[in-house]
Amino acid sequence: MSSEVLVARPHYDSRAVAQGVPVKDPHVELDVPLPASGLATAGYRSAKYSPAEWFSNYHAIIQQAGTDSHEADSIQRDSKALYQDTEAHILHSQAQTTRLLGERLQEIYYWKSELQHHIQHLLTHTETLLALKKRLEKALDATETTYAIATDNITCRTRRLGPDLVRDTVDEELEKEVDLIRSVQALLKRTLAQVVSQIKMNRAAKQMLELDWSDKHQAYKFDDQGGRYTNLSTDTQEHPSAAMQDQVCNITSWTKFTQDNLSKALQEEQASNSLRLLVERVLQDTTHDLRVQCSSVDRAFSQRCAEVIQAKTQLEIQLAQVLQQIGAQERNIVAVKQAIYNKEAPLRVAQSRLYLRSLRPNMELCRDDPQFSLEGELKQIDATLASLHQQLSRATGSLYHLEESRMTLEKDINCKAHSLFIEREKCMTHRKRYPTVSTLSGY
Known part of the structure; x- marks a missing residue:
């Protein structure tokens, strides 16, 4: 800036000083006569510059001040245009970012809702499978009772006596019942193992969905909080290194990750539903088979008892x-x-x-009538x-x-x-x- 007044310095010839020649200022002319002050003012000057220098000096100052004012005015116009442009651009960028954050919030909310929906489905399917698991365990325990009854019947019938110790229809039906119970137990155990395995897979898929949901919940909270920031917010801070963070994925991989989790969850839901229908059918079929065979054994027992009663009755009559x-x-x-x-x-x-008559004498001993x-x-x-x-x-x-x-x-x-x-x-x-x-x- 030209706020300082530049004063022309007197010419100084170093060569003349070196030769011992007195140096005179060619530009300084004493137009004003020295006042007659006698010996007291000898060797002193009351002014250091000439009028020309004076005029030149303040004209230079005025010129410099004008130049500085013109430059300042240009800078002010440029600055105003610059901050107006940057202000509009920043406000536009901020509004664009806010809009994109809103759209991102909607996208996160959509996927979060889908995750929540499938988490609830997996939870429902898992609870259903847990109930079926208990039913299978109870049904398996019930087959132990049927097996004990059948084997006890066989053991008791071995204590029949003599000719009644025969291999009759009852023995055949009881052996069929024992074989059926063993096959039913094996089937129930295999089905129970499938249910337990499916429950583990459901829980694993549910855990992945919950982790994804939790991440999206936090991301939603952060983006929602960031979207609410304005230039008038008092809780914003400077984070110079925030823009230098490494992003772990792009939007495509982000979407694919959630879609894969949902696809896995849907697959487990379908498997759970199929397994549920299978378990229901297995329990229904095994129950029907056991009851039918039980009825067959009971009929054989009734028929055999009737035969024994009839034989006993005939024996008693005889x-x-x-x-x-x-x-x-x-x-x-x-x-x-x-x-x-x-x-x-x-x-x-x-x-x-x-x-x-054998004692009769002589001729009296005759064979008469x-x-x-x-x-x-x-x-x-x-x-x-x-x-x-x-x-x-x-x-x-x-x-x-x-x-x-x-x-x-x-x-x-x-x-x-x-x-x-x-x-x-x-x-x-x-x-x-x-x-x-x-x-x-x-x-």
């Missing part, structure tokens, strides 16, 4: 008849023995008569006794066989009674504890 025959035969044996005993007196009489009659009577008695003894032997043998039949019938009746006790009191009573449809379904 036993009654045998007992009746034993009584009749015993009475018959008594009667035959009595008949044999009754023939002893006539035999003695006939023999005594023949003996006495009485002799023939006694001999015939004796033969008849002997034949009768032989027949009676033979009949007694047959009756005794018949009684022996009847007794054997009685013991066999009684033994078989006891066997049938024991079998009925096992079938009805042990097996069928135990089968009343067979789980219901709701229990087998896991409820």
Whole structure:
């Protein structure tokens, strides 16, 4: 700036000073006569510059001041135009950034809503699978009860006696039931393992969505806070290094990351839904199969009990008849023995008569009609006794066989009674504890 007054300095010749020649100022002329001040003012001057220098000096000052004013005015015009342009540009850029932040907030809110939507879906599917997991566990526990009942029935039926220890329809149905229960248990265990695995995958996908949602929530909060800043905000600060941060991704990879997470979540949701339908069908089918086989076993038991009861009834009827025959035969044996005993007196009489007649003397010892009659009577008695003894032997043998039949019938009746006790009191009573449809379904 030309705020200082430049004064022309006197010319100074260094060569003249070196030669000892007095130096005179060629530009300074004393037009004003020195005042007569006597010896007191000798050697002093009252003015240092000439009028020309004076005029030149202030004209230079005026010229410099004019130049400086013109330059200042130009700078002021340029500055005003510059700050007006920059102010408008900055305000436009700030408004553009605010608008872009608003659009970005809408985009973040959209994806955040999608993430929240799928997080809720995954949570619902996981809770459904957890409920199905409990049902599968309960159904698996219920099959342990059915397996214990079936194996106990088989074990109890091995204690049947003698001829009743047969491989009948009940045994076949019980073996089918045991095989069915084992296959059902294996199927339920595999299904349970699938459910547990799907729950883990759902939770992993849900965790990824929650992390993404949390990041977007923070980003939304930061962008929302930044979008609310204005030039009048008092909580803004200077951050010179904020513009030098490295960005980890672009908008394409950012969108793809969220879309991949949502695609994975949708895949797990579809898998969970398919698995849910599979578990429902498995529980329904296994419950139906177990109940159908249980009904088959129960029918076989009922049919077998009816057969045993019928056989026992027939045996009891036959036993009654045998007992009746034993009584009749015993009475018959008594009667035959009595008949044999009754023939002893006539035999003695006939023999005594023949003996006495054998004592007749000489010609009196003849074979007359009485002799023939006694001999015939004796033969008849002997034949009768032989027949009676033979009949007694047959009756005794018949009684022996009847007794054997009685013991066999009684033994078989006891066997049938024991079998009925096992079938009805042990097996069928135990089968009343067979789980219901709701229990087998896991409820």
